[in-house]
Amino acid sequence: MKFAFEKKETAQIVVVFAGTKDNELVLSPPAAKFDRLSKKRISTAANAARFKGGASSVVTIHSPANGVDICLLVGVGEMSKINGDVIERAAAAAAKAVLTLGPSDMLIKLDGWGKFASGENAARAAFGVGLASYRFDKYRTKLKAEQKPKLENIVVDVEAAKNEFVHYSALLDGVSFARDLSNEPANILNPPEFAARLRELSALGIEVTVLGEQEMLALGMGSFLGVGQGSIYPSQLVVMKYNGGADEKPLALVGKGLCFDSGGISLKPSGGMEAMKGDMGGAAAVSGAMLAIAKRKAKANVVGLVGLSENMADGNAQRPGDIVTSMSGQTIEVLNTDAEGRLVLCDVLTYAQEKFDPSCVIDVATLTGAIVISLGSEYAGIFSNNDAMADKVFKSGTISGEKVWRMPLAPAYDKLIDSPTADMKNVVQSGPGAGAGSITAAQFLQRFIKDGMAWVHVDIAGTAMKPIGDDPREPTWGTGFGVRLFDRLIKDHFEG
Numbered sequence: 001m002k003f004a005f006e007k008k009e010t011a012q013i014v015v016v017f018a019g020t021k022d023n024e025l026v027l028s029p030p031a032a033k034f035d036r037l038s039k040k041r042i043s044t045a046a047n048a049a050r051f052k053g054g055a056s057s058v059v060t061i062h063s064p065a066n067g068v069d070i071c072l073l074v075g076v077g078e079m080s081k082i083n084g085d086v087i088e089r090a091a092a093a094a095a096k097a098v099l100t101l102g103p104s105d106m107l108i109k110l111d112g113w114g115k116f117a118s119g120e121n122a123a124r125a126a127f128g129v130g131l132a133s134y135r136f137d138k139y140r141t142k143l144k145a146e147q148k149p150k151l152e153n154i155v156v157d158v159e160a161a162k163n164e165f166v167h168y169s170a171l172l173d174g175v176s177f178a179r180d181l182s183n184e185p186a187n188i189l190n191p192p193e194f195a196a197r198l199r200e201l202s203a204l205g206i207e208v209t210v211l212g213e214q215e216m217l218a219l220g221m222g223s224f225l226g227v228g229q230g231s232i233y234p235s236q237l238v239v240m241k242y243n244g245g246a247d248e249k250p251l252a253l254v255g256k257g258l259c260f261d262s263g264g265i266s267l268k269p270s271g272g273m274e275a276m277k278g279d280m281g282g283a284a285a286v287s288g289a290m291l292a293i294a295k296r297k298a299k300a301n302v303v304g305l306v307g308l309s310e311n312m313a314d315g316n317a318q319r320p321g322d323i324v325t326s327m328s329g330q331t332i333e334v335l336n337t338d339a340e341g342r343l344v345l346c347d348v349l350t351y352a353q354e355k356f357d358p359s360c361v362i363d364v365a366t367l368t369g370a371i372v373i374s375l376g377s378e379y380a381g382i383f384s385n386n387d388a389m390a391d392k393v394f395k396s397g398t399i400s401g402e403k404v405w406r407m408p409l410a411p412a413y414d415k416l417i418d419s420p421t422a423d424m425k426n427v428v429q430s431g432p433g434a435g436a437g438s439i440t441a442a443q444f445l446q447r448f449i450k451d452g453m454a455w456v457h458v459d460i461a462g463t464a465m466k467p468i469g470d471d472p473r474e475p476t477w478g479t480g481f482g483v484r485l486f487d488r489l490i491k492d493h494f495e496g
């Protein structure tokens with residue numbers, strides 16, 4: 001897909017916007033102009049469709065005027081609430097409506113719409129089209145021509161967006177990379193294959209190091225290694241170092257990368273188990289964010305670490321009741337082999353802090369089913385020991401459209417994971433004190449955070465993958481959630 005930002009009058013597909021004020025339709029000036037040009041065909045179609053400018057609703061008008069094949073009138077909702085996120089989603093809705101139709105050239109008309117036609121908004125319109133056009137068709141060998149995307153050339157008529165789009169173009173590549181990783185099935189994307197794909201990031205100036213099981217054993221990562229013990233594939237710890245900043249401590253991003261989570265001996269029910277090919281969504285988010293910041297040459301130091309493993313039921317698999325020793329020296333009683341994400345993350349968190357002395361650690365993981373019960377697939381859950389950092393992540397979520405909601409941590413929850421036989425247990429069994437599964441998982445991770453280290457844990461079990469739904473920016477099951485959030489956080493708070 002090609003993007004350009006220049007003045008242009010017409011194209012095969014013309015996209016214009018409209019909002020709502022006092023429950024009435026308000027055409028943007030470019031929409032009003034096109035309405036006059038088409039002898040009121042736009043407003044007539046809007047009335048017939050009872051279109052009031054509702055956010056991301058689309059009216060399609062065929063052959064409206066001089067040579068235009070399709071005009072899309074797209075709603076942006078309440079005029080007072082228009083922002084980059086709204087414009088991005090509206091443009092994505094437009095792209096979704098015409099992606100596989102005949103025409104290949106689209107013109108998005110924003111110029112003349114006052115403050116709404118900013119370079120930032122125009123770049124985000126293009127970004128929205130890019131997000132909506134993402135496909136994962138590599139295993140569909142029988143697609144007919146009319147099922148394949150035709151949309152190819154996108155022009156937004158705001159020249160000032162050219163610079164802003166350099167950033168969003170890199171971000172689009174990062175999101176697509178994360179989505180590809182999530183959508184890929186586990187028979188293809190096993191830990192060594194995942195590591196091989198990350199090695200290629202070195203072409204972007206990222207220093208990539210892969211630690212194998214021998215090296216992890218030498219480091220004492222007994223907790224991480226126990227998880228992959230039943231798999232035919234060796235676990236891998238991939239470190240991606242990007243130094244774009246001055247001589248400052250790095251931000252560490254740590255991702256859970258379970259290429260498949262069967263639950264292990266605490267086997268999951270078979271219904272829906274296929275979704276656990278996406279249990280590497282945290283690792284995908286970290287990888288995509290690294291790709292994006294390296295491509296756009298962010299002025300920040302960031303180290304990404306992903307713990308890649310496969311949790312299988314096997315003669316050599318770890319058993320419920322096993323006690324493992326983590327790299328931190330703390331021992332863990334593994335009461336449920338399906339609470340494996342925390343077992344991987346705790347060693348990677350220890351390694352990240354000891355090896356890189358970061359200014360802040362953020363981990364991201366499809367960690368608990370409980371966060372899906374709490375927040376569904378709209379918001380990811382965040383947990384933090386640092387109010388200022390939690391605020392920054394929250395704000396980055398609002399701006400990027402990848403929303404997060406803060407959940408509590410407290411000593412009373414921490415106490416629940418004490419074990420009579422080891423330093424801690426990896427789950428709270430049913431009975432009094434059970435429940436709050438996302439919080440006790442976060443409490444577990446916090447036991448591996450050094451005193452004074454700013455830390456945020458992001459639970460993306462509900463947002464990293466979901467059935468294709470309403471949001472036109474998420475056209476496949478794997479959403480790539482986290483890439484936009486981290487990119488925004490780095491841009492606004494870690495670049496000097």
Ligand code: BES
Nearest residue numbers: 279338339340366367368369370427461
């Ligand atoms: N990978 C799962 C969590 C998950 C569930 C991710 C649904 C995405 C969608 C995790 O490893 C897991 O199995 N968690 C258990 C923990 C329990 C055994 C304490 C859970 O949430 O049920």
Ligand code: MN
Nearest residue numbers: 261338339340
């Ligand atoms: Mn599990």
Ligand code: ZN
Nearest residue numbers: 258261279341
């Ligand atoms: Zn898991």
